[in-house]
Amino acid sequence: MSFTAYILDVISDSIYPARITVENGLFTEVTPILVSETTKLDVRGLMIPGFIDAHIHIESSMITPAQFAKIAVRHGTTGVVCDPHEIANVLGIEGIEAMIENAKQVPFNFYFSAPSCVPATGFETSGAILNSSEIEYLLKKDEIVALGEMMNFPGVINGDEEVLKKLALARQYGKPIDGHAPLLSREELDKYLAQGISTDHECSNILEAFEKKMKGMKIMVRDGSSAMDMEGLFNIGEGPSLIENPESLGLIYRDIFEKKIYSPMFDFIVSDDKHPNDLIKGHLNKSIKKAVDLGIDILKAISMVTINPAYHYNLNCGAIVPGAKADYVIIDSLYDFNVLETYIGGECVFDGENVLFDAPEVESRNTIDASKKTASDFDIHYDGDECEVNVIECTDGDLLTKKTTAKLITKGGIVQPDIYQDVLKIAVVERYGKGNIANAFIKGFGLKKGAIASSVAHDSHNIIVVGYDSQEMADAVNKVIDNQGGISVVSDDFADSLPLPIAGLMSNEDAHVVSDKLAILHNMTSALGCQLEAPFMTMAFMALLVIPSLKISDLGLFDGDAFEFIDVIIN
Numbered sequence: 001m002s003f004t005a006y007i008l009d010v011i012s013d014s015i016y017p018a019r020i021t022v023e024n025g026l027f028t029e030v031t032p033i034l035v036s037e038t039t040k041l042d043v044r045g046l047m048i049p050g051f052i053d054a055h056i057h058i059e060s061s062m063i064t065p066a067q068f069a070k071i072a073v074r075h076g077t078t079g080v081v082c083d084p085h086e087i088a089n090v091l092g093i094e095g096i097e098a099m100i101e102n103a104k105q106v107p108f109n110f111y112f113s114a115p116s117c118v119p120a121t122g123f124e125t126s127g128a129i130l131n132s133s134e135i136e137y138l139l140k141k142d143e144i145v146a147l148g149e150m151m152n153f154p155g156v157i158n159g160d161e162e163v164l165k166k167l168a169l170a171r172q173y174g175k176p177i178d179g180h181a182p183l184l185s186r187e188e189l190d191k192y193l194a195q196g197i198s199t200d201h202e203c204s205n206i207l208e209a210f211e212k213k214m215k216g217m218k219i220m221v222r223d224g225s226s227a228m229d230m231e232g233l234f235n236i237g238e239g240p241s242l243i244e245n246p247e248s249l250g251l252i253y254r255d256i257f258e259k260k261i262y263s264p265m266f267d268f269i270v271s272d273d274k275h276p277n278d279l280i281k282g283h284l285n286k287s288i289k290k291a292v293d294l295g296i297d298i299l300k301a302i303s304m305v306t307i308n309p310a311y312h313y314n315l316n317c318g319a320i321v322p323g324a325k326a327d328y329v330i331i332d333s334l335y336d337f338n339v340l341e342t343y344i345g346g347e348c349v350f351d352g353e354n355v356l357f358d359a360p361e362v363e364s365r366n367t368i369d370a371s372k373k374t375a376s377d378f379d380i381h382y383d384g385d386e387c388e389v390n391v392i393e394c395t396d397g398d399l400l401t402k403k404t405t406a407k408l409i410t411k412g413g414i415v416q417p418d419i420y421q422d423v424l425k426i427a428v429v430e431r432y433g434k435g436n437i438a439n440a441f442i443k444g445f446g447l448k449k450g451a452i453a454s455s456v457a458h459d460s461h462n463i464i465v466v467g468y469d470s471q472e473m474a475d476a477v478n479k480v481i482d483n484q485g486g487i488s489v490v491s492d493d494f495a496d497s498l499p500l501p502i503a504g505l506m507s508n509e510d511a512h513v514v515s516d517k518l519a520i521l522h523n524m525t526s527a528l529g530c531q532l533e534a535p536f537m538t539m540a541f542m543a544l545l546v547i548p549s550l551k552i553s554d555l556g557l558f559d560g561d562a563f564e565f566i567d568v569i570i571n
Helices: 065-075 087-089 093-103 130-138 153-158 159-174 186-193 207-212 230-234 251-258 284-293 298-303 307-312 472-482 511-527 535-543
Strands: 002-009 014-023 026-032 046-049 053-057 076-081 109-114 144-150 178-180 197-200 218-222 264-268 328-332 338-344 347-350 386-393 398-411 424-431 439-444 450-453 462-466 486-490 495-499 550-553 556-559 565-567
Touching: 002 087, 014 130, 053 218, 053 264, 053 307, 065 076, 065 093, 065 284, 065 338, 065 347, 065 511, 087 093, 087 495, 093 109, 093 130, 093 159, 109 130, 130 144, 130 159, 144 159, 153 159, 153 186, 159 178, 178 535, 186 197, 186 462, 207 230, 207 307, 218 230, 230 284, 264 284, 264 307, 284 298, 307 495, 386 424, 386 535, 386 550, 398 439, 424 472, 424 550, 439 550, 450 472, 450 535, 462 472, 472 495, 486 511, 511 535, 535 550
Parallel strands: 002 046, 053 076, 076 109, 109 144, 144 178, 178 197, 197 218, 218 264, 386 439
Antiparallel strands: 002 014, 014 026, 046 328, 328 338, 338 347, 386 398, 424 439, 424 462, 450 462, 450 486, 486 495, 550 556, 556 565
16 A cells, blocks of 8 residues: 655654555555645645553553553554553453453554562552562563563662562563652662663652653653643743742753753653543543643654654554554644544554444453441541541642641541541452451542542552541442442432442443443532542542552551551551
8 A cells, every 4th residue: 555645754853745655564665755736645634653652551541451442543542551550450460461362352552561569569458469470471471561660669779589580580581661769869769770660650840850861761741630740840831930949959950941951851741540531532642732732842742652652662663664563643733633544554443433443342250359348347446535647638630648637536436537627538448358448537539428439449459438427438338349349429419330340440331431420420529529630540549559658558557758557546
């Protein structure tokens, strides 16, 4: 197949007319041609490389890989580097291989990384453990292109033997190592990088990104459903005025801000975690537009989701050049950036209206091994009229939490939440047969009544619940158990749920069906007083112990700064 089109060359950052030939799914000819004002090319619009999301967890979309592909190609995405550590924490190797098998059944490029931290820490109960032997088994697979994000940065820094074995295996098999090092700096960052860890998607401010970049890391700018770091990294505004003491910065730092030469610092735009209600509105196409609005050159933004991830992960795609896989998108213009058609391996998979393939289902089995709960399971006892408690404080759009305190009264020996202080109850219910329940308090959700629960709780995916009333918390958890996983909202006025029977994480339904149900649950949660943009995803990250400062697992309240459990009630 040969045709003519204007193409975006991401190698030279130029646009020119060319004759393109595709054979056996590869570009075999890309020849610049001369055209006049009257020349009509075969393709209307601009031909650009297909988009690649360099770091995403498909499970967070709550749909299967095949269903994810169906919605992603509508937005010009032709490939993703996905870390299946969500399902790995539930089902181990079995879950990873089920994801790979489902992915193979659709015309889409799924590149997988081997989950490095299953579980993420030893301070929680997961459904599986992946040791270095299992990591080696995965690294030998052609579908595995990297070692997934190394979240256990204390293990790296302190020389944990099993952690170091996994890193050594990745280096042995020539696979890049993805990082996860929120706020890590100075000597500790140096120790972390000494193990060959090459990327980070946890930068939340420009100085953190700058230090990591200058020490050799490739910086992923996250634009997810809950964590949206793009504004903090791209929107520098007036530069030094955003820094408390700009005069304390070195000359190089000041130049970065004053001359606004920070754009080359960033290598990738990634999703990390994307809910279906966001995914149906757009994927990397939307992130590119957002980056441009924040001051990033559009050609630079496109490179961050095409040639850059392809080069880093050794993928034969990401550019329109002879020998590369013929994955490309036709857009109307760089200005409007509307996706008209999407091609993978030279075949059209989205024609502007319809996706031209079907999504096979994944067989599921019940992975919830937990007994029904009662109100008393969610009570915190104290012998006294009033007590001071440690409180998790969450912020909309940020995975980092703060450690704060509150004074709460007791009734009948039970510590009471306080809606006037916005201090609610939070609990994690172990789902793998051990029966653990941990209770604590949280600030930032704004619920005035009712409860919300979910079996999506990073990374071990026990059942997490937030609420004001213990009985409603029990009802919400029990609904998740009845559904074999999912999300539920319960109050005196209404109740509803979204079943996620595949490992308690995903549904076989398409993105629109899941999104519609999720929208109903969001509206219910808003009616209960919650103002968070993504309440269920925010709640899910309250169990992710490797992101500071205060989180909760099924074993207790966890101080992510000190990396140890702390008491809920302060003596």
